[in-house]
Amino acid sequence: MRTVEIFDTTLRDGEQSPGVNLSTSEKVEIALQLEKLGVNSIEAGFAASSPGDFQSVRAVAKEVKQATVVSLSRSVEKDIDAAWEALKEAESPCVHVFLATSPIHRKHKLRMSKEEVLENLDQAIRYAKRFFPKVEFSAEDAGRTEIDYLCQVAERAIKAGADVLNFPDTVGYLTPEEYADIFIQLRRRVPGIEKVHLSAHCHNDLGMAVANTLAAIQAGVDQVEGTINGIGERAGNAAIEEVAMALKTRESYYQAATTLNHREIARTSRLVSKLTGMFVPGNKAIVGANAFAHESGIHQDGILKHQSTYEIIRPETVGFEKSRLVLGKHSGRHAFRDHLSALGYRLTDEQVNQLFARFKEMADRKKEITDQDLIALVEEKWGEP
Numbered sequence: 001m002r003t004v005e006i007f008d009t010t011l012r013d014g015e016q017s018p019g020v021n022l023s024t025s026e027k028v029e030i031a032l033q034l035e036k037l038g039v040n041s042i043e044a045g046f047a048a049s050s051p052g053d054f055q056s057v058r059a060v061a062k063e064v065k066q067a068t069v070v071s072l073s074r075s076v077e078k079d080i081d082a083a084w085e086a087l088k089e090a091e092s093p094c095v096h097v098f099l100a101t102s103p104i105h106r107k108h109k110l111r112m113s114k115e116e117v118l119e120n121l122d123q124a125i126r127y128a129k130r131f132f133p134k135v136e137f138s139a140e141d142a143g144r145t146e147i148d149y150l151c152q153v154a155e156r157a158i159k160a161g162a163d164v165l166n167f168p169d170t171v172g173y174l175t176p177e178e179y180a181d182i183f184i185q186l187r188r189r190v191p192g193i194e195k196v197h198l199s200a201h202c203h204n205d206l207g208m209a210v211a212n213t214l215a216a217i218q219a220g221v222d223q224v225e226g227t228i229n230g231i232g233e234r235a236g237n238a239a240i241e242e243v244a245m246a247l248k249t250r251e252s253y254y255q256a257a258t259t260l261n262h263r264e265i266a267r268t269s270r271l272v273s274k275l276t277g278m279f280v281p282g283n284k285a286i287v288g289a290n291a292f293a294h295e296s297g298i299h300q301d302g303i304l305k306h307q308s309t310y311e312i313i314r315p316e317t318v319g320f321e322k323s324r325l326v327l328g329k330h331s332g333r334h335a336f337r338d339h340l341s342a343l344g345y346r347l348t349d350e351q352v353n354q355l356f357a358r359f360k361e362m363a364d365r366k367k368e369i370t371d372q373d374l375i376a377l378v379e380e381k382w383g384e385p
């Protein structure tokens with residue numbers, strides 16, 4: 001079983017979600033929770049982007065003791081200087097230098113030739129290595145970069161001294177097979193590639209960020225990048241909790257694990273949601289309010305007989321208290337009786353039957369039946385105890 005490192009970018013790519021703006025103290029609070037969760041690297045922000053972000057990166061660098069603290073940086077000296085200024089007190093600092101490599105970005109955004117891009121990234125990495133013990137280089141829009149050129153980019157970045165090479169699917173364009181193939185090709189074709197760590201970074205524009213990240217793990221990457229709750233630019237980034245739980249739940253399939261303390265997942269998700277103001281949809285995998293809730297009678301009956309019938313993860317594993325049996329129009333007698341006894345009512349089969357008919361009528365009118373509704377049903381029939 002090998003270990004895949006988790007690089008969390010909730011505070012950088014996650015904060016790039018439209019409408020999200022975290023204060024320094026909020027970033028520190030999230031960073032400390034991420035440390036409890038056990039992520040290996042925390043990208044705290046983009047130090048050169050604003051005085052506020054500089055301050056946040058510095059504050060996170062001072063507080064975090066276990067994880068590597070990272071700042072994003074364009075491939076320019078002034079950004080690398082700002083990153084070093086913000087990170088120099090970190091126990092384990094890292095700068096994340098990026099430069100776009102795809103033809104679309106080279107032509108329309110950078111207006112640079114292939115050779116100019118190679119020269120620029122070479123100089124930036126060499127400059128960063130003067131200060132930083134660890135330098136990650138990202139070939140932005142690697143997913144739409146010609147594979148031959150991407151191999152040249154990787155070779156040049158390795159020669160310049162990069163420690164980690166990241167190949168983002170910046171616009172969430174690739175399929176899992178295509179994304180995995182990038183890493184397979186790089187390993188086959190780039191001299192010296194075994195000296196560096198390879199990293200995957202996926203966006204969710206086609207809803208495939210987690211699938212692509214898992215495919216990269218199967219192709220042997222050492223590190224994966226993502227955010228809590230999958231927040232991030234546009235449709236977001238790969239959700240770390242989903243990647244981690246896929247590895248844990250299908251351990252023998254992936255033969256890879258993370259160092260995460262899975263029981264901290266629910267708490268981390270709630271904190272990120274509260275401080276970013278980004279609501280987690282009920283049906284979101286792993287951390288949605290309905291991820292461990294069962295409504296239909298057949299499912300509830302199964303769960304009451306044995307949890308494994310309809311749950312592949314125990315809710316406690318990720319820090320939730322227990323599964324919820326939601327009473328609604330699809331619920332059955334078994335769950336109905338179970339709820340009543342949890343409320344302290346000891347009823348005979350006959351009494352349960354009498355009440356069940358009234359319950360079904362009520363459930364046709366209301367989406368969810370609460371404990372108060374059940375108490376009202378009992379009292380309407382037999383009066384207050």
Ligand code: KIV
Nearest residue numbers: 098138140141168170
């Ligand atoms: O998606 C991306 O390409 C990025 C880079 C800046 C690493 O977030």
Ligand code: ZN
Nearest residue numbers: 013168170201
């Ligand atoms: Zn990104």
